Amino acid sequence: MVNNLLNLPETMEKLMFPSRGHDNNHENRGVSSIPVDILDTPKDYIFFMDVPGLSKSEIQVTIEDEKTLVIRSNGKRKREDGEDEGCKYVRLERRVPQKLMRKFCLPENANVSVITAKCENGVLTVVVEKNPPTPKSKTVQVAIA
Numbered sequence: 001m002v003n004n005l006l007n008l009p010e011t012m013e014k015l016m017f018p019s020r021g022h023d024n025n026h027e028n029r030g031v032s033s034i035p036v037d038i039l040d041t042p043k044d045y046i047f048f049m050d051v052p053g054l055s056k057s058e059i060q061v062t063i064e065d066e067k068t069l070v071i072r073s074n075g076k077r078k079r080e081d082g083e084d085e086g087c088k089y090v091r092l093e094r095r096v097p098q099k100l101m102r103k104f105c106l107p108e109n110a111n112v113s114v115i116t117a118k119c120e121n122g123v124l125t126v127v128v129e130k131n132p133p134t135p136k137s138k139t140v141q142v143a144i145a
Helices: 002-016
Strands: 036-040 044-050 059-064 068-073 099-105 110-120 123-130
Touching: 044 068, 059 110, 059 123, 068 123
Parallel strands: none
Antiparallel strands: 036 044, 044 123, 059 068, 068 099, 110 123
């Protein structure tokens, strides 16, 4: 069930925009999806995303509509220029990141007040703490005297 919730915005997006890759919508043109691994631990949901070439200042992690985790980047990595005049690239194989965006509908037990993120060695890690489980009510039968 958690897996279905975490993929809900993406699923809705695919239903509403089946040709996302060929979308002519100006707002979403050039936006790529970030591949992600999600680890469900007893205390947290941990998201791991590869963001090579991007610094932490180029990545935004926000919450929208109270339960939607949004991760985006404008993807403006600079190429190293030749120091000497007359230098030019002979081959360009490293793809410069485009705009990146990913949305996740968080489960009810996600505590959106306690979210941390770090970007190290081209990997963005976002940790969303879980709320403690609500205690189950216990029925105690009392003998009537």
